[in-house]
Amino acid sequence: MSPALHELLSRPAPDVAPRLLGAVFVCARDTGTVALRLTEVEAYGGQQDADLPDPGAHTFRGRTARNASMFGPPAHLYVYFTYGLHHAVNFVCRPEGTGGGVLIRSGEVVLGEETATRRRLATRSSHPPFATLARGPGNVAQALGLTLDDDAAPLVDLGATPDPVARAREAVAEREGTVWSGLALAEHPAEDVRSTARTGVSGEGGTDAFPWRFALPGEPTVSPYRRATVKRRRTR
DNA sequence: GAGGCGATTGCCT
DNA sequence: GGCAATCGCCTCT
Numbered sequence: 655m656s657p658a659l660h661e662l663l664s665r666p667a668p669d670v671a672p673r674l675l676g677a678v679f680v681c682a683r684d685t686g687t688v689a690l691r692l693t694e695v696e697a698y699g700g701q702q703d704a705d706l707p708d709p710g711a712h713t714f715r716g717r718t719a720r721n722a723s724m725f726g727p728p729a730h731l732y733v734y735f736t737y738g739l740h741h742a743v744n745f746v747c748r749p750e751g752t753g754g755g756v757l758i759r760s761g762e763v764v765l766g767e768e769t770a771t772r773r774r775l776a777t778r779s780s781h782p783p784f785a786t787l788a789r790g791p792g793n794v795a796q797a798l799g800l801t802l803d804d805d806a807a808p809l810v811d812l813g814a815t816p817d818p819v820a821r822a823r824e825a826v827a828e829r830e831g832t833v834w835s836g837l838a839l840a841e842h843p844a845e846d847v848r849s850t851a852r853t854g855v856s857g858e859g860g861t862d863a864f865p866w867r868f869a870l871p872g873e874p875t876v877s878p879y880r881r882a883t884v885k886r887r888r889t890r
Numbered sequence: 891g892a893g894g895c896g897a898t899t900g901c902c903t
Numbered sequence: 904g905g906c907a908a909t910c911g912c913c914t915c916t
Contacts, residue, residue, distance in 0.1 A: 696897070698897070712897075736896055736898070737898050737908080740898050759897090777900085778899095779900090791898070792898050793898090852897070853898095856896085883898085
């Protein structure tokens with residue numbers, strides 16, 4: 655892979671995340687190819703020796719079997735399974751070798767709309783509106799066809815171009831018939847980026863102390879903000 | 891070895 | 904706005 659993406663993802667996640675908005679994330683699978691123009695991401699920091707320990711991150715309590723890939727080389731995927739039914743995907747970052755990542759929260763489907771729709775219909779009773787095909791982390795993973803099998807998979811660097819969508823299309827054609835994931839960066843960073851507290855993160859990590867959710871304003875594909883669910887004791 | 895609960899989603903009221 | 908669904912990681916006993 656060329657050094658550009660690797661160099662970018664070697665930086666701390668909060669620096670990387672806003673730069674990913676507008677980039678195009680391609681996942682080519684046997685079951686179809688889908689590409690997303692990223693509109694919403696969240697940064698998750700490294701462990702104790704990062705500048706700012708991140709209590710909202712999976713890395714916070716150290717390396718485990720589940721989060722091992724987050725401590726691996728940058729420019730790889732970290733896919734995890736949660737709530738017994740959803741997958742979510744991160745790009746692994748590496749601030750000073752402490753682990754970290756950028757959660758892909760939402761994107762606009764720019765390639766493979768039919769495939770994405772078919773995958774999403776597997777768990778829905780109604781046809782998903784276009785803007786919701788990849789809105790929310792669980793929906794992103796489902797639309798792209800990502801599962802735990804894709805954890806630690808490498809991210810192919812498709813370069814930085816003025817037209818990442820076109821670049822993604824070219825790459826899909828070039829690599830027809832193979833299974834791969836890749837990222838085409840936008841040549842220029844998005845000018846208008848909104849940062850807020852992270853969605854669904856409980857405790858201190860979900861407050862304004864960590865304004866590490868980044869989104870493109872005005873995009874219909876950006877997920878609504880939700881607070882972390884309040885813990886309720888099970889009543890037998 | 892057991893139990894709590896999560897970087898969520900979609901349907902129901 | 905409430906809450907069920909559903910599984911496995913992680914913590915504590």
